[in-house]
Amino acid sequence: MTATPSQPNSPMVPCAPHPPRLTAPRRPPGALRDAVTLIGLPLLAALALPAAFAGGGTRRWFGGRAESQRAEAQAAKDAAAAAFYELDTAQRELRISVETIAAVDSSPAARQAVEQFAALGRTIDAASHHYIEAVDAHDLDRDDLEASAAARARTELTRAKDDLDRVRRDLDRYAADLGPLLGKAETQLARLAPAVERARQALLAASDALDAARGSGLGADDLAARLAALGPELTRLNEGAGRHGLPQTLERAERVTREAEAVRAEAERLPERAAEIDRRLVTLRTRAQALTTRAGQVEPVLSELRRRFTAACWQDLQQVPDQAAASVRQAEQKLAEARTARAEQRWADATGLLSTVRELLNGTDEAVSAAGDRLRQLNAVQKDPEREVERTRFAIRDAQRLAMAGRTTPEPRHARPLDDAVARLERAVAGLEGRHPDYWHFLTETDAVRRTVTRVVTEIREERGAGQ
Template identity: 80%
Template sequence: MTATPSQPYAPPMEPCAPRPPHRSPRRPRYGALRGTLTLLALPLVAALALPAAFAGGGTRRWFGGRAESQRAEAQAAKDAAAAAFYELDTAQRDLRISIETITAVDDSPAARRVVDGFAALGRRIDEASRQYIDAVDAHDLDRDDLEAPAASRARAQLTAAKDELGRAKLELDRFAEGLGPLLGKAETQLARLAPAVERARQSLLAASRALDTARGTGLRADDLAARLAALAPELTKLNEGAGRHGVPQTLDRAERVTREAEAVRAEAERLPERAAEIGHRLVSLRTRAQALTTRAEQVEPVLSELRRRFTVACWQDLQHVPEQAADTVRQAERKLAEAQTARDEQRWPDATALLSTVRALLNATDDAVSAAGDRLRQLDAVQKDPQQEIERTRFAIRDAQRLAMAGRHTPDPRHARPLDDAVARLERAVATLEGRHPDYWHFLTETEAIRRTVARVVTRIREDRGAGH
């Protein structure tokens, strides 16, 4: 454009960035400094505008190279302070995410101290940010009449603000370095959270499908259905998320739901097999009860033989075996009927418990019935040749005596005394066989007791030598 007398020429106006508005120091925002980035291009724009200003006879005042040099240094200080501010703000934002990660998982005293430390550090950062904003707001580096002293003061204040921001950044970095253990633990738990919740959901789905399959075979599985239904509120809480219920609590809930749902699934899958197994056990125990009834009827002839050939002491503890066996078998048969009813009603735990009771009753009966026949065989053997039992006991005593004397000139009294007593007891037991009606059962029980005593002495000798006595 050409200048005319009626319209004097004016040089083109340079773009001027808006001044950052004053803000609260508690939370600096990026808008206050947006103009700062625009100013990075100003030296180039000013350089391009200088020829036009001088050629057109513009009215802008210039104060020589020193003023412009100070302006440029102040602008560079402003840019450096802005970069430090943004670096600090970014680091604080990243650290806040780490703090939130820790507090979402951890409520320990250590975690609470971290929160308090971060709050104190935030106040320190706010002070440094306030110093920076005040320095930016106090100096307009785009003024035409900016003098060298003012530019120098601006540079000094902006440099001080930048240094303070740097020191705050160093404190922030040191604080972040100390969060390693807590942050690692929190991140580990958060990494486990989603897979744990998903496993719980899949376990519940698998349990539900297994239950449907079992019901498809005609089994009600009411107890399993009730256990599965009880997990529904837990699934609701899992779906509500860790934000409402807490990460540790949600992890524990997910693991518990997974564990219980897996148990329901396993039992539902095994239910048809369990039903068949209970049916087989019913048949087997019923057959065994019938066989024991027949065997119990044979006890009386055995008792008659014992009464005829041996003294009362040899059989008097067996004389009630027939009646006791018959009564126990009747109890077992009643329990079998109850177990059959529980099986028909699909009360599997009740049926299993009743069958265990039946088995215990039949075992006791079997032992009692067998005792009579065993007694007769033992008494027959000792009556025919008592010397075999005597030699068996003497061998046990002599073997213990050799062990007691091994490596010694005289035996330890703690070992010798019970062995000497065993020898005397054996002699007395052998003496009971003399006479017209020897008590063979007493002889057998006494020799058995002697061998148990000798075995205890042998164990004690070996323990003492193992301990270095």
């Protein structure tokens, strides 16, 4: 028997010597078994391959309708998974927008949008639950998956995908309607960071200005207290709009900025304010001393008035000397209090006291001046009363010409007060007759007549200006 060559990659079998022997050589039994074993290994390995692919955790491959249904079900599962992922992503992105609107806008439209998103969320949860149930109900990797089971899986997964797509379309429509509210919210959010930063910078500038004022030896305890009161407000700003709401945070930032800038301005002005208070203390003290001297001169003026004119001309001035002296004393007391407040660096108190001193001195100045002015006026009218009469008559005639301009008869509402003014002037002139005329009454009457005439002239001009 001739030996055949072995196959490639198989164990080598020794060839028979040439020429072949007619009878096979005898081999030991063990060697024969080894040869049979070596020759049979490739054959056994080949026979074992199909079994290896069929078992050991691998799928048996079925042909025909079952595998086609399995593939379609798997495609439906993949499509549903993609729809689920896209819907979840869209919902997450939109939730950020809705939370932004809720934090910024408290209007009815914003509250309705938040409620609609919550309702959409419940619909999304239901569709997602349906999808997850469909996935869990069908194992498409089973070896014994039947065609009918694969068809059911495809149907349910397709339905789940359709539900997810329908909800996604609802979500897209909601997102489109949300655009105006979101734009408004984003506009307000864009204001937040700059507003908060301005507040921080204003607080820092106020703190620096306060330190500079204190460094120059000026006390600023009230400003320091106002600045310290803004500390909790800065803490709330740092906590953010998510906790306190955007409108409230914006309003707080603006208020902190405004108050901090006020503190900074006052701290920067503090040296100038101190110098101004010092100047006013000196000026008002000098003025009080001068008024004391002038008040002492009122009594001689009153004596002359009493001697030359009737009581009606000077009776209202009788209390001027006493009132002037009392006012000056009160002003000097307030000046002493203002100096104490300045020494203690109570700037607001010092400023208020100095304002009181100025008012007291102004009133005293007017009262003291009234006596001298009265005497000069009475001297002038006593010397030449006709001058006052002509001055008043001129004003009346000028008003009468204006009332008649462009008319044949004047308006009654203009003519009547002018006629009354003429009669009043005549009575005032008649009052000068006699041994002791009341010149002061005469002066007050002519002054009142001129004021009436001035009022009529103003009315005429306003009416004609409006008519043009």
